[in-house]
Amino acid sequence: MAEIPGARAELDRLGRFMHAQVRELVSRLTPEAQVSPGELGPPAVSDWHEPLQFRHTMTFRGARPDTVPPAEMGRRAAEALADAGWAVEEEIADAYFTTGRRDEVVLRVRVSMISDVVLYQAETPSMAFHTPEPLVRPEPLRTADTLDPGYVLCYECDGLGWCSSCYGRSWVPDAERGRRRCPECHEDRVCPICRGSGEKYAATLQYYERGYYPELFEG
Ligand SMILES: [Zn+2]
Ligand SMILES: [Zn+2]
Incomplete structure (x- = not known):
């Protein structure tokens, strides 16, 4: 832009x-x-x-x-x-x-x-006033190398932290109206699962959430 x-x-x-x-x-x-x-x-x-x-x-x-x-x-x-x-x-x-x-x-x-x-x-x-702003996926807030001790990458956003539909812009393009409120985060802008941190604390994951990390919790 x-x-x-x-x-x-x-x-x-x-x-x-x-x-x-x-x-x-x-x-x-x-x-x-x-x-x-x-x-x-x-x-x-x-x-x-x-x-x-x-x-x-x-x-x-x-x-x-x-x-x-x-x-x-x-x-x-x-x-x-x-x-x-x-x-x-x-x-x-x-x-x-x-x-x-x-x-x-x-x-x-x-x-x-x-x-x-x-x-x-x-x-x-x-x-x-500006040239069109392309929808570019931002850099993730966390990667496997930057996780806090005891944390795993968020299973929903894979470390992105931002809402994966609007990438933190709070709106998504709409053919007719130009923009509409992001249906995924409802303008929270961040991933609903990790609340924007990009990571989850492994020890407090719910039972159903553990299924996303078979390498950690199998057996
Ligand atoms: Zn969103
Ligand atoms: Zn997340």
Whole structure:
């Protein structure tokens, strides 16, 4: 897994651009709103497949003044976006929708026909910050040479110590969702039998466990 140089900085640059544009639009269309869009937060994961993809999103609810009918507000939104250099699409369904696209940033304004709500939603493109992380089996915590005196290698993980399904990552790849909780360790990350030590104390092994070590307990 290697960092992709400049990826995070580029996404944050797009996020700041998006944020500034939404603030500008809000101040032009619904300036009476008491609160303005807050600070830009950290990007969120938009796709859990490897490598993880991130994007900035924001949502802001403004209020349409009584003096401006919904259709007029929709028209003003389209005009304001076009003035700011966005490629604009308009659609009328159960509300007036105006969508602007610029630098792969998408900004939508939804003007309700039945209330005074003007909803602003914006998102940057999704970007990965790292190259894909291959699932590599880690080095075992114990080998036959590094066992503590009186101990044997754990029969479940053979000294690995980590959960043998997720290798300690707590998740396993999922074709549809990208990741899912490890079904083996339930996010404990370690082998359920040795609890992460990679070894078992021979003298206290249960009867059924001794069957895993015929060379020690036969006869
Ligand atoms: Zn696991
Ligand atoms: Zn184990």
